[in-house]
Each structure stands twice: as structure tokens, then as C-alpha cells.
Amino acid sequence: MVWIYTEEIVNNNIIKILILSSVMAFGFAGDIQGKITFDGKAPKMKSLRMDADPVCVANNEVAPRREWLILDENNGLKNVLVFVKESSAGSSLAGEFNLPENPAVIDQNGCIYVPHVLGVMVGQKLDILNSDGTLHNIHALPKVNKEFNNAMPRSKKRMTVQFDKSEAPFKVKCDVHPWMGAFIGVFDHPYFAVTGDDGSYVISGLEPGVYVIEAWHEKLGSQTANVTVGDSAANFTFTKPKKPKKK
Amino acid sequence: MDSHNHHEEPFYRKYIWSTDHKIIGLQYGITSLIFLLIGFSLMMIMRWQLAYPESAVPLVGSIFGEDGMLLPEIYNSLGAMHGTIMIFLGIVPLAVGAFGNYFVPLQIGAPDMAFPKLNAASYWSYFVGGVVMMSSFFTAEGAARSGWTSYPPLADIEVGQTMWLIGMIFLITSSLLGSINIITTIIQLRAPGLTWMRMPFFVWAQFVTSFLLVLAFPPLEAAAVLQLMDRVVGTSFFLPSGLVVSGELLGVSGGGSPLLWQHLFWFLAHPEVYVLILPAMGIVGEVIANNTRKPLWGYNSLVFSVVFLGFMSFIVWAHHMFITGMGTAMSAFFQTTTMIISIPSVIILSAFFISLWGASIRFNTPMLFALAFLPMFGIGGLTGLPLGFAAADIYLHDTYYVIGHFHYVVAPGTIFGLFAGIYYWYPKITGRKMSELLGKLHFWPSLIFMNGVFMPMFIQGLAGVSRRLWDGGLEYAHASGVLHWNEFMSISAWLLGLAQLPFIFNIFYSLKRGEKVDKNPWGATTLEWTAPSPPLPHVNFEKIPEVHRVAYEYSVPGRKRDFTPQTEPKKG
16 A cells, blocks of 8 residues: 655645545555465476477477466466456445556467466457467457457467457467467456466455455366455465266 | 330339340349459459568558458458359359340340349349348458358358358349249240241350259259358258367257258359350350351251250269269269260360361451450360369369369350450440450450469469468468469459450440441341341330341352341242
8 A cells, every 4th residue: 555645746625635535545445365376286287299380399499388287386376367256245346447558468479378368358458469470360269259260470460359248268279279278358347367477466456345256277167265355365276176987 | 016115214214123134134234244343353452462472452451451461361251252253243144144134035036035024133133142242341240251162161150151141042043033034035935937946056055054043053042041041040951060160069959961062052053164154155156157257167066065065064063072082983973974074065166166267257356255265265174174083183172273274264264255245246235336446455465364364373283282372372382382473473463454444444435436337237147136226125126037047147159248147038
């Protein structure tokens, strides 16, 4: 929380009131943070075979590994999308939220998607980049929003899209390079985050109250929890689901 | 009959909701020529992408996005719509709708078509089909992008296809109405004395063409309705069970057969090839007889060949499907029928060539186009033979070789035949000849650049370059040795576009400034030249002509003139 002392700078009463209001609003806002970890024996991620496209091979010094399970030394789990699912007990998600000034970005770089998991707001611009000198095909498979399927030849470096409705994470794939996959969640609020290398996340700017948050992983499923803003960290632990026994 | 001549019809009745076969023929002609220009323009845009991949298209690039580049999905749309427009909205309506409508009744001495209102319905159904097709470019999904053949399962699930199918249903309906009309007219309304074997070859060609349309189009109309149902109401006529699209299992009931579409499509589309070529052969026959001043050599053989060709065209369709794994017995059957069907084509072409022998040929513009038709169609036909053999077709299938082959048949083949017809019959429609100078300025560059566009396709195709690559094969090592031809072909295509300007100008210029001529400026024998130019509204002839002779009595020894009209009574 930051307190800004403004009296010496401005004398205009209206401006004082405005600033005071915003400071108060900011003052009441809080964070939800936590860490996602993986419990159990992690399967080894195999290297991606990119031999089908020599450009992909050339663009990676070392062949990247499959991306669905990336852990740090403490089993912190990367690429988990954590978001406020609903509010409860006096808090509210209703209202107008400003869109971020900068578009979200997903890059096709080294024939993988960077980032692998991404959250965007409804109506926010999403720049899709092609940093590889090869043909990609960006094929989004939403169920609620409109599916799109556009080729991005090597000279098509950027295209911009946006989504009109909120939607649970859906897959984005390249029909040219079948190993490529990414996931995008679309939200009608800005309260979402993707875990970093160490599995931690921060969702900022929430009004005080109790929220249901969900941690979503592309293969390990989802978990939800009731979390009060400002409380101790909201941590989740994922385990590898057991395969059902064959009868 | 005279009462028709005296009452003046309002403009909309005379030119818009007309039931006069000549006005409907002109409506067809003008609309189809505009569509040919549009279809050709799409190809000129595609050729930019092929010659200079991934660079901004000049002049019109901004339509395709801020960087002006033609992306693969738009390229696919342009490709599918080029084929659709050229065949279903351009050539067939021009060859059958325009030429058939205008000249079949005139050549058989009829006052109009047998069903004038059906005739108007045919044109307006075609018009609506055209509007639906063109408007698909402006929808959110864009125009169809699954090829003019619309193979499922791709066409069942790809965007843009719904409008294509609705458009096709209108176009097919139009063709059915038109062809029923032509058949009935030829059977019922021939002038007294016009026996079957006195009919001009053009009428025979239109007669057989109409039978092909009326028998071959219904399966495609049914197929189009089924595919539409697959897309709109969730049926699975053409969708198999367990279909995986983009790694996801498609949520459809399944159980359908994609191969069924191919059968239904090619059951139309192979006879359709003859729908494209026969009217042009008919025109070429007329022009050659007239300008060699000799009877067509082997008229009877020509007639029997064209009828046999019509029959055979219904049992060759699966030679388009050799790579579907149909089995050797079926392949053997269809490659045998394919070889057999080449025999009547060769007879027709040979008869035309022999007709030139020893003639004192008039090299006017219609004749130049007719003469060019012969070797061009010859190249198209002969290059089709390897495709008729399963063993060769498996290698050549879907390469540029195929594109080169069928374009030689329909572009310097059919379209040259149609150009010949326009130059030949323009005086009948307007009372004036088209400019010869402009005609030759149209012909010679067109001949040169047509070959510039299509000949290198054989080279690329033999090297294995696929016909559907939006970058012309840039990504493929085996194509690298022949890709330099792309620029040559594209420049030829643009110059071919320029070469059409004298033609377009000539059409308008000659309306006012063309040489005024009497009703038979070419010294021709057939009945249309006994009618006034233009023929009288609704009734055509001052009085129904009586036919006394075969179609082509040219240079008969002992006669005063080198032509004897069919209406001239025999002495004694």
C-alpha cells in the first residue's frame, strides 16, 4: 500500500478530493498471493521433436521440452492460471474495469508459444507475434468465443485479436507444428495471474472481502478455495492424477 | 404475329422482366462476361502472390489487411471462387445461357423459346445465385475456401461454405430450367423442313449439352442440399464417424461418406467439362464452315460423335478419383471409358482440321479465334490422356499439370471458341460488325499470353508442384528448380488481362461506330442470317422460314454465289 501526501503540491480543493478518493480506494485494495506446488514424483518431460521444420530446429540451441509440467527445485509449478472465480460475503466483482493500456502478447518463438499460459480481459487486445522465420498457423479453439484459424507466414510478424466474452481457458494450437500448444483464459475482470518459474502468483487490486479463487492447470485439473483478501497466502498443491485401473 | 411488333413495351418489361429469348440471351451474355472479368481478376491477384510470395499486393492490397499481403486463407477463398465463378457464373451461362438462348431459336427458325417465362426464371435464378456467391465475400466468414470441388469433410466444416451451397442451388436450378427449355425448343419448334440432319452443328452441340445439364446436374443439386444440411442442421451425410479435426474429436453423429460427395460431384462435373466445350465446338464449326467457304467435313460423323460423346461423358467421372483407392477393377473400367471418350473428341477435331484442307480461308477475327481453338483444345485434350491412366494420374494428381491441362481445354479452348462466337454473331445482334483492327489486337496478344500462362504449368506439374500451394511451392525443395516460372506466368497473366481491353472497348465502340452491315454480312447459309439484324422482338423472322437444304452448302460448283442459304428452294 502506498500513501501519497498531496497537500503541498496542489491547493485546488477539487483535485484534493479526487486524489483523496483514489488514495482511499487504493488504500482499501488488497492482494491475494500464494504458491502452487506439485506433490509426487514428477514425470520426465521429453524433448520436443521439431525435425519436421528445419527452421524450428535452427531456432533452438537445445530442443525445448514438453511444457505441461515445469517445476523449480522446490516443486514450484509454473504455468498455472489462478483467477477469481466469484466473490462472496460482501465483496463484489461487479463494475467497470479499465482495460490494460498495453495489449497482451503471445509469441511464436522457437516454435513454441511464449507464454504457454495466458490470461486476457474481455475486449483486451492480444498481439500474436511470429518471431520464427517460418509459417505458423494460429488456431484458437474456444467454445464460447469465436474460433479463429489464421495462417501466419514468415513475413506476417503480427496479428491482433480480441475476445468478446469471458471463457475458461481454451487451447490454441498450430496446425503446421503439432507439438505447439498454448492456453488462454478470458476474464471480465483483471483479477488473474499465471504462476512464474517458482510457482508463485499475485493477484492485486481486490477490494476487501472473501473470494472464490480457482487454480487451473492444463493437465492436472482445477482447484478452488475461499480466500479473504489480506489473509495469509492461498497456496495450492497439485498431484498427478492416478490412472484409472483397467477392469 | 404482327400484333407483337406494334405494341410498345415499357423499358422494364422489354429489358428487365423480358421473356424474349434474345433479351434474355443478352442478359446472360452481359452478366456472364462481367463474371468472367471478376473471376479473371481474382486469378490476377492470386498470381501476384505466386510470383512474389508474402509481399504486399499492389493496388488492392489494402483490402486484405494493413500489410497488404494475401494470406493463405484469402488465397484459398480466391482460388475456390475463381473456379466457381469462371465455370458456373461465367462460361456455362455464356456458352449455354447466352449463345444457346440467342441463337438456337434463330438457327432453327423458331419465334422464341418453347417456354419464355421459364427462360426468364432461369436467368433470374442464375442472377440470384450470382448475387449470393458474390455477397459471400462480404460476410463475416468470407467466401468459400474449400476449392471449387468442395470436398468434405473439409467443406462440411470450413467457414464460408454455406453461402456457396445456397448459391449453387440457385445456379443449378437455373441450368435445369434453361436446358429443359433448349431441349424442348429444338424438338418442338424447328422450322418446316429443318430435319435433324439439316440442323447446324451448333444446334446439335447445344442439344447434347442441354441433355448433359439436365441429367448430370440433379445429383449435384441433391448433394449440395445434403452438404447444406450437414452444415446447418447437423446431419452427417458426408461426415464419417470418429473424425478428428485439429486434434479434437468432432462432435457429430458420423456414419457419413466423404467419398459419396466425390461421386455425386464428379457425376456432374465430368459431363460439365463437355458442357463447357461442346457449345464452343459448335461455334467453331459454324465459323470454320463460313470462313473456309466449304461444307463442314464429315457433318454426319460430327453429329454422331457429339451424341456419342454425350453418352460416354456419363461413365468416365471416376477418373477424377483414382487416388481414392477405388481398386484396380474400377480404375481399369474408368480408364478404359476415358480412352474411349477421346475418340469422338479426336473425330470432331480432325473433321475441323480436314475442313480447312484446300480452303481459301478468310482470316477475319472470328476465324482467327476458331483456328486458334483447334491446336489449343488439342493440347488440352492430349495432355488429358496421361491423366486418364491411373498409373500416371497417381503421380500427376493435384499438380499444376492438371491445372495446365484443363485450362488449355477451357481457356484458350472454350473461351476462344466463345470469343469467335461473339465476333461472328455481333452483327446479327447489333447490325454492325466489330472492329477488325481491335479484334486482331485482342487475338494475337491473347494467344501469346494464354500460352505464357499455361504452358509452364506442365513443367511445374511434371516436377511435382502441387496446385494448392499459396506460396507457389516456396516451402518445397522439389519445387525449387521450376519456381522461376511463376513470375513469367504471372506477368503473362497480367498482360493477358491487358489484352482484353481492346475487346471490351470494341464491344462498346462498335455499337456506335462499327461498320453497318446487312442481315447476312458473312455470306452464311444458316437460318439466323435470314432474320433482320437485330431480329424482330419476340418473333425473330418476318415470316417463319422454310428449310430446303442442309446447313452448309458453300461453294457448290455451278452456283452463282459461293453460299446457298438453307431457305433457298431447290429447283425443279
